[in-house]
Amino acid sequence: MIHFDKVSKIYSDDSIALDEVSFTVNSQEFVTIVGHSGAGKSTLIKMLLLEEKPSHGTILFEKFDVSRLRRRDIPKYRRRIGTVFQDFKLIPNKTVFENVAFAMEAAGRTDEEIAADVPHVLSLVDLRKKIWNFPHELSGGEKQRVAIARAIINQPDVVIADEPTGNLDPINAREIVEILKRINSLGTTVILTTHNKDVVDAIGKRVITMEKGKIIRDNKDGKYAL
Numbered sequence: 637m638i639h640f641d642k643v644s645k646i647y648s649d650d651s652i653a654l655d656e657v658s659f660t661v662n663s664q665e666f667v668t669i670v671g672h673s674g675a676g677k678s679t680l681i682k683m684l685l686l687e688e689k690p691s692h693g694t695i696l697f698e699k700f701d702v703s704r705l706r707r708r709d710i711p712k713y714r715r716r717i718g719t720v721f722q723d724f725k726l727i728p729n730k731t732v733f734e735n736v737a738f739a740m741e742a743a744g745r746t747d748e749e750i751a752a753d754v755p756h757v758l759s760l761v762d763l764r765k766k767i768w769n770f771p772h773e774l775s776g777g778e779k780q781r782v783a784i785a786r787a788i789i790n791q792p793d794v795v796i797a798d799e800p801t802g803n804l805d806p807i808n809a810r811e812i813v814e815i816l817k818r819i820n821s822l823g824t825t826v827i828l829t830t831h832n833k834d835v836v837d838a839i840g841k842r843v844i845t846m847e848k849g850k851i852i853r854d855n856k857d858g859k860y861a862l
Contacts, residue, residue, distance in 0.1 A: 637663040637825060638684070638794070643693035645679050645849075653679040655849040656693065661827060663793075666820045668836050669829045671846035677829040680846075681798050684827075685717065686710055715743055718787030718795040718824075722802040724779045726771045732758065732782050733767045739786045757785045761815050777808030784815055788824065795819060797828040801835050813838045 638661040645654040654676050661667050669677050682688040683695055689703045696702070697713070705713055726735050736757060737750045745753075758764050761781040771779055780800060787795055797816060801809035813835055820826045830836065836843055845853040 637661055637665075637698060638827075639694075639696040640680075640683075641694045641696070643683065643690045643695055645676075645683070645688060646691040652849050654683075654690070657846075657849070657851055658693075659844060659851060659854060661825060664820070664823055664825055666817070666826045666839065666841040667828070667844060668839055668841065669827065669844045669846060670831060670836060672831060674848075675846040676849040677846055678798070679849075681796055681827075681829060684796065685714065685719065715790060716793045718790070718792040720780070720783050720787045720795065720797040720800045722799040724771075724776075724783045726779055726782055728771050731768050731770055732763060732774070735771070735782055736786045736789050739789050743790050745790070753789060754785075757789050760788075760818070761785045762811075775808070776804050777811055780804065780808070780812055781815065784812070784819070788819060792824065794825040794827065797826065799829055799831075801830065801832060806834065809835060810838055 640657050640659050642656045642658050643654055644652065644656055646652050657676070657680065669680065671677050679688060683690060686702060686705065694701055702713065727738065730738065733754055736754050740750045740753065755764060755767065758767055761784050763778060763781050763785065766774060766778060774782070795816070801812050804812065809832070816826055816828065817839065828839070843855045844851055
C-alpha cells in the first residue's frame with residue numbers, strides 16, 4: 637500500500653533527516669515507528685502528508701508517486717489519510733460533535749450524513765456521552781479520543797498517529813492504544829510513531845526502529861529495542 641524506496645531528505649551537508657530509507661506498509665497493517673528525537677520519524681510522516689518532498693527516492697501510495705501529485709490533487713490525497721497528533725489540535729469553541737463534524741463539512745458531506753455518522757464514531761471511541769461537551773471540559777485522554785474520531789470520520793485508508801500518547805498518563809495511553817488497535821481490526825491501516833516502550837509492548841505488532849535518519853531494525857514480532 638505504502639512503499640518508500642531509498643528515500644532521502646537532505647537539508648544541508650551536515651543535516652540529513654532521512655538517509656536512503658526503504659520499507660513497505662501493507663494494507664490493514666499496524667506499524668509502529670520508534671526512535672529517539674531526531675531519528676527521522678517526524679520527517680517521514682511529513683513526507684507521507686506531502687508537507688515535505690524527498691531529496692531523492694520515491695514514495696508510492698498504492699501505485700502512484702505522491703511527490704508527483706499535481707497541486708490540485710493533494711487535498712483529495714490527504715483525505716485518504718487521517719492524522720492524530722500529540723497536542724490534539726481541537727477547536728476550543730466547538731463541542732465534541734462540532735469538532736468531529738468539522739472534518740466532514742470540509743469534505744463536503746451532507747447534514748444528514750453528519751447527523752448519522754458523528755454519534756456512531758463517537759461511540760466507537762467511547763465518547764457518546766460527551767457529545768455536547770467542549771474541549772476544556774474533557775480530560776487529556778478524552779481530547780485525544782475526539783481527535784481520533786475526527787481522524788476516522790471520513791473513513792480514511794490510513795491513520796497516522798504521531799506520538800498520540802505523548803501527553804497522557806499510562807492508563808489513558810493504554811486506552812488510546814486499544815482504540816487504535818480496534819480501528820485497525822476494522823480494516824484501517826495504522827502507522828504510529830512513539831518512543832514509549834510500554835505503548836509498543838501494548839500493541840505487539842511490527843516495529844520499525846530509526847536512528848540518525850536510517851532504519852536500523854524492522855521487527856515483525858513487535859519487539860522494541862533501542
